[in-house]
């Protein structure tokens with residue numbers, strides 16, 4: 482069975498940092514359509530520090546590394562995103578405590594645990610037009626295919642799930658987060674959190690040479 486080691490998880494996180502930093506302005510512009518326009522800057526401020534600190538942080542186990550990243554998120558990612566992303570990394574870290582490599586079923590458990598933590602922390606559910614509309618079906622897909630898929634197959638599948646979530650939620654009115662405060666104005670705009678997750682996954686496909694053709698306009702800029 483395939484497994485990912487600490488260095489591979491670290492590389493994926495470093496790549497995600499690059500994605501967030503590169504898209505700082507774009508993610509904030511998307512958030513400005515229905516929210517307060519801070520999403521890109523909030524995320525990039527924290528991920529710039531994570532990228533800088535990544536070479537130095539505790540690598541004794543995957544869990545220890547993720548818990549440290551969780552702390553950096555909580556401390557440096559601004560706005561409502563800090564506790565959300567911090568909780569996600571914390572739960573994934575707790576689920577991989579002491580492990581120096583994780584199998585795909587274990588990775589699916591880590592993501593499932595992160596998603597449950599984010600739901601509990603933010604009080605959002607499926608259909609509220611938050612990043613959970615990408616994360617919940619992604620976690621289910623991972624759980625369903627973890628026993629038989631290769632890492633590349635799993636990455637392609639979850640990227641498609643997140644890509645689809647952009648268009649499936651575009652017409653919804655946001656019920657949680659800042660975008661909910663503008664009500665109807667949030668309809669016909671993509672959720673920046675969903676676009677952020679899908680962009681990270683699409684960039685991972687490119688980075689790892691996984692063939693995937695994105696559908697949503699936000700991934701085809």
Ligand SMILES: [Mg+2]
Nearest residue numbers: 516517519520
């Ligand atoms: Mg915002």
